Amino acid sequence: xxxxxxxxxxLGGTAGAWPFGARAQKxxxxxxxxxxxxxxxxxxxxxxxxxxxLRKLGWGDDGSIRIEYRWAAGKDDLMQADATELIGLRPDxxxxxxxxxxxxxxRLTRTxxxxxxxxxxxxxxxxxxxYSQPGGNITGFTDFETxxxxxxxxxxxxAAPSADRVMVLLDPEQANHPAFWSVIEATAAPLKxxxxxxxxxxxxxxxxxxxxxxxxxxxxxxxxxxxxxxxxRSTIIQAAARYRLPAxxxxxxxxxxxxxxxxxxxxxxxxxxxxxxxxxxxxxxKPANLPVQAPTKYELVINLKTAKALGLDVPWILQQRADExxx
Numbered sequence: 001x002x003x004x005x006x007x008x009x010x011l012g013g014t015a016g017a018w019p020f021g022a023r024a025q026k027x028x029x030x031x032x033x034x035x036x037x038x039x040x041x042x043x044x045x046x047x048x049x050x051x052x053x054l055r056k057l058g059w060g061d062d063g064s065i066r067i068e069y070r071w072a073a074g075k076d077d078l079m080q081a082d083a084t085e086l087i088g089l090r091p092d093x094x095x096x097x098x099x100x101x102x103x104x105x106x107r108l109t110r111t112x113x114x115x116x117x118x119x120x121x122x123x124x125x126x127x128x129x130x131y132s133q134p135g136g137n138i139t140g141f142t143d144f145e146t147x148x149x150x151x152x153x154x155x156x157x158x159a160a161p162s163a164d165r166v167m168v169l170l171d172p173e174q175a176n177h178p179a180f181w182s183v184i185e186a187t188a189a190p191l192k193x194x195x196x197x198x199x200x201x202x203x204x205x206x207x208x209x210x211x212x213x214x215x216x217x218x219x220x221x222x223x224x225x226x227x228x229x230x231x232x233r234s235t236i237i238q239a240a241a242r243y244r245l246p247a248x249x250x251x252x253x254x255x256x257x258x259x260x261x262x263x264x265x266x267x268x269x270x271x272x273x274x275x276x277x278x279x280x281x282x283x284x285x286k287p288a289n290l291p292v293q294a295p296t297k298y299e300l301v302i303n304l305k306t307a308k309a310l311g312l313d314v315p316w317i318l319q320q321r322a323d324e325x326x327x
Contacts, residue, residue, distance in 0.1 A: 027066045028059075028282050031086035033105075035079070035098040035227040038071035042230075042253050046117075046271050050095065053275030059282070072101060074227030076173070079104045087112055093281045095274055098227045099176055102127050106138065113287045115277045116140030117270045120225060121176045122292055131292040139277065139287040141270040142294050144225060144250070146179040148263070150187035152248050155263055155300065156220050157191050159307075159314050160246035163220030167196040167213040167245075169206070169236070171226045180224050193220075201228060203235050210236075214243035221247035223254070225264075233257060244310055252301060255326065260306045265295040299323040 032050065036043030047069065051060065059065045068089060070082035083104045086094060090112075096105060097118040105114055106127060114137055122128045122142050129135035157163055168184060170177045181197065188195050196218055198209035206229075210221070221240055223229055229236060230251065237258045240247040248261040255262040277290055303326040307314045319325055 027064055029089060029091040030054075030065055030067045030278060031089065031091040031094040032067055032069040033072055033079070033082050033086065033094065033096040033101055034069065035072045035074055035096070035101050035230075037073040037231055040073075040231070043071065045268060046097070049268055049271040050275050053272035054278065057275060057279045059279065065282075072227070074098075074100070074231040076100075083108055093278050095278060099125055099174060100227060102138065103175060110137055112137060113281045114138045114140070115274050115281070115287070117274045118143045118267050120144035121146050121179055124179055125175045128292055131294065133288070134290065134292055135288050137287050139290045139292055141273055142292060143265050143267060143270070145294070146176060146183050148298070149180040149183040149222075149224070151263055151298075152222050152250070153184050153187045153191070153193065155261060155318075156222060156246060156248045157193060158318050159248075159261055159302070160220055160312055163246055164192060165194045165196060165217050166220035166222060167198050167210070167218045168222045168224065169209070169229060170197055170199050170224055171201060171228055172199040173201065174224070174226045177224055177226070184222065203232055206232060206235055207239060210239040210243060210245070214245060218243075218245060221245045223247060223249050225250040233259075241306070241309065246307075246310060246312055252299075255301045255303045255306075258303065258306055260303055260310065260312075262301045263298060265298055301326065 034043040034047060054060055068086060072078040072082050079101055087109050093113045093115060095115045096102060099119050102116050102119055117140055119140060119142055123130060127138050170181060185195060196213045198213060200206045200209050223236060233254050237254065246260050248263060249255060249259045250264045252262050273293060300322045301324045302314055302319060302322045305326060
C-alpha cells in the first residue's frame with residue numbers, strides 16, 4: 001500500500017489517530033521516501049532507526065511532528081509519483097535515500113529542504129556544489145565515493161584469483177554508474193581482468209545477462225549500488241549461485257542473504273545522523289550551510305558458506321582482514 005500516513009504518537013510511533021490535545025501548535029510535517037519495497041525489512045530497519053533518533057531529539061512523543069512516508073521500491077513511476085505527492089503536501093523537510101530519488105526530487109523542487117541518505121558522489125551527480133557548502137536545498141550523507149569501485153574489483157580478484165573475466169551489473173539510468181565504471185576499468189587493466197558490462201533494468205534482463213555472460217566465460221561479478229539491484233537482490237544472488245560466479249556487493253544485506261563478498265559502510269548508522277540534520281532544519285538551519293558528511297569507515301564481510309558452495313578457497317590472509325566472516 002503506497003499511500004499511507006504515519007503519525008507519531010506517544011505509544012512508540014505507530015500509526016493511529018492524531019493526538020489533537022497533545023500540543024496546541026501545528027505539527028511539523030516530515031516526508032520520507034524509502035526506495036525499498038514496502039515488504040523489505042531493510043527499509044523498515046532504516047525507517048525505525050530514523051523515528052527512534054527523532055524521538056530522542058524531542059520530536060514525536062508530544063505530537064510535534066507528522067511523518068508522511070512512501071515506498072518507491074526503485075520503480076521510476078513510483079519515485080516520480082511519490083516525490084510529486086509529498087512536495088504537494090508542503091513538508092518542512094524531506095528525507096530520501098538513493099541517487100535516483102534525489103535526482104527526481106531535485107527536478108521537482110528548489111525550495112523544500114531535502115536530507116539524503118545512501119547517495120554516492122553527490123557532487124558529481126550535481127546535487128550539491130561541494131561537501132563543505134552544499135549551496136542549495138539539498139544536503140545529507142554519502143555512502144560511497146566512486147573511487148571505492150576500484151576496491152571492489154581488487155577484493156574480488158583477491159578472493160577469486162581465477163576471475164580474469166568479470167561482468168559488472170550497471171543501471172543505464174543511474175547517474176553515477178558511468179563514474180563507477182570508469183574506476184573499475186582503470187583498476188581492472190593492470191590486474192589483467194577483462195570486463196563485461198551488463199546494462200540492465202529489471203529481473204528478466206538481469207537473469208538473461210548473467211546467463212549470457214556466464215556462458216561466454218565470466219568468472220566473477222561486481223554489482224554496483226542502486227535501488228533496482230537492491231530490490232532484486234535475491235534474483236542476483238540466486239543467479240550468481242546458479243552459474244557459480246564469485247560476486248562482490250556494495251551492501252551488507254546482500255551477504256547476509258547469501259552473497260559472497262561485501263565491502264562498504266554500515267548504512268543504518270547514517271539514519272540517526274539524518275535525524276540530526278532534520279532536527280537542525282526544523283530549528284531553522286538551512287541545508288545550504290549543513291555540510292555533506294562522508295563515511296570514515298568501510299567494512300569487509302565474507303560469506304564462507306557461499307564460498308564453500310562455489311568451491312572457492314578464500315585466501316586466509318583475506319579472511320584475517322575481514323571485519324566479519326560468516327561460517
